[in-house]
Amino acid sequence: MKRKNTTVLINAPKDNVKQILEDVPSFVTNWPYVVRVSTKNGLTAEIMMPRFVFKFRDIYRFTYFADYNSYIYEGTGRRGNISLVVTLKEQQRNVNAVLELSYRGKGEFWLGKTLQNFVEKIGLVLKDLAENKPIQNQVQPSVDVHGSTVLNVDFSDPMSVANFLSKSRMVHSGLHVIGEKGLFDLIGELRDMIQSKILYVSGITNDGASSFKVLLDGSRILAIEYRTQESVKAVKVEKDEDARMAIEIASEIKGTYMVNVWIPVGGV
Amino acid sequence: MSIKDDKTRGFKGWNVDPFTELQKAWKAINEGALLGVPHIVGRIYLKNGVVSKLDMNVILHEKEKELSFMEGDMIYFVIPVRPEDGIEGLYMKLDKVLRDAI
Numbered sequence: 001m002k003r004k005n006t007t008v009l010i011n012a013p014k015d016n017v018k019q020i021l022e023d024v025p026s027f028v029t030n031w032p033y034v035v036r037v038s039t040k041n042g043l044t045a046e047i048m049m050p051r052f053v054f055k056f057r058d059i060y061r062f063t064y065f066a067d068y069n070s071y072i073y074e075g076t077g078r079r080g081n082i083s084l085v086v087t088l089k090e091q092q093r094n095v096n097a098v099l100e101l102s103y104r105g106k107g108e109f110w111l112g113k114t115l116q117n118f119v120e121k122i123g124l125v126l127k128d129l130a131e132n133k134p135i136q137n138q139v140q141p142s143v144d145v146h147g148s149t150v151l152n153v154d155f156s157d158p159m160s161v162a163n164f165l166s167k168s169r170m171v172h173s174g175l176h177v178i179g180e181k182g183l184f185d186l187i188g189e190l191r192d193m194i195q196s197k198i199l200y201v202s203g204i205t206n207d208g209a210s211s212f213k214v215l216l217d218g219s220r221i222l223a224i225e226y227r228t229q230e231s232v233k234a235v236k237v238e239k240d241e242d243a244r245m246a247i248e249i250a251s252e253i254k255g256t257y258m259v260n261v262w263i264p265v266g267g268v
Numbered sequence: 269m270s271i272k273d274d275k276t277r278g279f280k281g282w283n284v285d286p287f288t289e290l291q292k293a294w295k296a297i298n299e300g301a302l303l304g305v306p307h308i309v310g311r312i313y314l315k316n317g318v319v320s321k322l323d324m325n326v327i328l329h330e331k332e333k334e335l336s337f338m339e340g341d342m343i344y345f346v347i348p349v350r351p352e353d354g355i356e357g358l359y360m361k362l363d364k365v366l367r368d369a370i
Contacts, residue, residue: 158287159281159282161287165356
């Protein structure tokens, strides 16, 4: 059995951290080295731990236990067992989380460094997730994301999109039917699910013939692009006139789209 | 993973629009996903750290296989993809391969 641990100081209320830890599938999905997660029959995750030129790949079935201040994720694989214990200590304004990762199984004598990395990165993920997830009725964090270069997305400039994406993560993926002028309904639906002021919504039809991308700040469209086989329409909203055009473009969008939503992470 | 990372010193940006290229491949990826694991296979031409050309095809395989290497100014890649990733997800995979290969 190899054990590795780390401590992270999270600048967020304990409830925030708890919320992340209790949503086991999304928490596990965000771990490093996790290749694939399935929730079909309970939670299983395929984890690939690299060491030198080798990769230790196994599928673990996760069970989850929690009590007052500790959270245990136990994964049973074919060739090994992995478990993570997170203990929270509440301080005045922040939370101290102690993470201990233990692994017993194939390659355990080699994997010390990898496991240390693993647990440290999980710690960082937890910190990132907790600090970025505003509770619904909490005042929005005062981090000024406006005017930052990251939000300066212009869909006719792929590098600006790339720059935004490099500091974002995908939070939702699914097929959606967009009816007449239905993009706004979809956005409303997404807002109920995802608590982030900034949303990057992208959709593409099955045949790839038509696609749209839109960047939103609250209900305001910052930039939009709508691509069909005939034309490409893109607007970056800077003036009132642009805003009108953006809404016009948005209301043209309809059909069945594979929709992905990205939100910025970290101190944008 | 910002563009200023040390690892990416050799990579400065795109001269072709990767999103458009990926969108062209989307239909094949989507249809392929019903039959197997779609992979994008292709070559990236680098000129002074800038991608000047992207050649790409979609093939199907039974299992996920990832491979990339750099030879001269060219990066060869095979990347398993899933339609759930969306265009942006594909781009992020391509971007990672590019940065790893350099």
